[in-house]
Amino acid sequence: MSQAFVKESDEQWLHEVQPTLHALIVYLTRENNGIRVYENSIVMDIDKSREIYKMSNGLDYAKDGNGIWEVV
Numbered sequence: 001m002s003q004a005f006v007k008e009s010d011e012q013w014l015h016e017v018q019p020t021l022h023a024l025i026v027y028l029t030r031e032n033n034g035i036r037v038y039e040n041s042i043v044m045d046i047d048k049s050r051e052i053y054k055m056s057n058g059l060d061y062a063k064d065g066n067g068i069w070e071v072v
Contacts, residue, residue, distance in 0.1 A: 019067040021053065028057060045072075 017027045021039065028037035040054045045062065052062045052072050060072040 014070070015068050017069050019063050019069065024053070024055075024061060024069055028055060032057060 012027065012030075014027070017023050025037060025039070029035065036056075038056045040056055043052045043054065044050075045052050048062075050062050052060050054060050061069055062072045064070050
């Protein structure tokens with residue numbers, strides 16, 4: 001069988017991505033059909049003491065208290 005077919009178990013969810021910016025970029029680029037997604041800017045969320053990454057796909061991402069990526 002061709003490897004061109006993706007098995008359902010090969011899918012990855014945002015909460016499964018390693019808590020690094022590089023891993024987030026790789027994941028978002030793969031989800032964007034290979035079109036590179038990059039970081040536009042970083043803002044500090046003072047209330048939650050965390051960085052918010054504004055990405056080129058128009059969404060903002062941050063890590064929660066457990067180091068898991070989430071859309072803000």
